[in-house]
Amino acid sequence: MPHSTSPRTAPLWLSRSQLAPLPDASTLDWLFDEGSLTRRLTRLSNDGFSVTPLFEGWQTLRADECAALDLAEGSEGWVREVYLRGHGQAWVFARSVAARSALQGDGLHMDELGSRSLGELLFSDKAFTRRAIEVCHYPQQWLPPESSAxxxxxxxxxxxxxxxSVLVAEIFLPTLWRATRAHPENC
Known part of the structure; x- marks a missing residue:
């Protein structure tokens, strides 16, 4: 079951220039790092990185996702929710979505990724261009119960x-911050 129950109000996704007050420098560095998160987590975990799929399937996309993908509200898309893990610990909850209409016939088989990283695929295909990173305090209701905070x-x-267009959201869990403090040399 996907973790997409709607909160009373959707989060306000902000650019770096819109953030006030700013989080600490380490958090900012992780939030706005333009490189591959998969590669960074692999380095932090000293190659102990893995992906655990939680949900994959077609469903109605959330209103904030439709807006970000320039889709009509209520559009259907492919949803993939996973944990990005270091040494078996869930460090990041990730939710990736793409419109059904855009996926059909495109050749990107999000439904066949299994435990492979979508991020690695997106960063290895030079045809993909990345738009600006936006951040927010992610709604607790949108997280898996065991990671809800x-x-x-x-x-x-x-x-x-x-x-x-593929919209990728990555939510940094407290276990990641503990790992970065324990191994700052790998960050």
């Missing part, structure tokens, strides 16, 4: 290739 930082960005 208030005020967790999340970020999202849109990757475009022709008519295909």
């Amino acid at each position: 208030p005020e967790l930082w999340g970020r999202r960005s849109r990757f475009d290739r022709g008519a295909l």
Whole structure:
């Protein structure tokens, strides 16, 4: 079951220039890092990185996702929710979505990724361009119950290739921050 129950109000996704007050420098660095999060987590975990799929399937996209993808509200898309793990610990909850209309016939088989990283695929295909990163305190109701916590930082960005757009949201869990403090040399 996807973790997309709607909160009373959707989060306000902000650019770096709109953030006030700013989070600490380490958090900012992770939130606005333009490189591959998969590669960074692999480095932090000293190659102990893995992906655990939680949900994959077609569903109605949330209103904020439709707006970010320039879709009509209520559009259907492919939803993929996973944990990005270091040494078996869930460090990041990620939710990626793409419109059904754009995926059909595009050749990106999000439904066949399994435990492979979508981020690695997006960063290895030079045809994808990444739009600006936006951040928010991710709604607690949108997280899996075992990771549910208030005020967790999340970020999202849109990757475009022709008519295909994939919106990737990554929510940083407290276990990630503990790992960065324990191994600052790998950050």
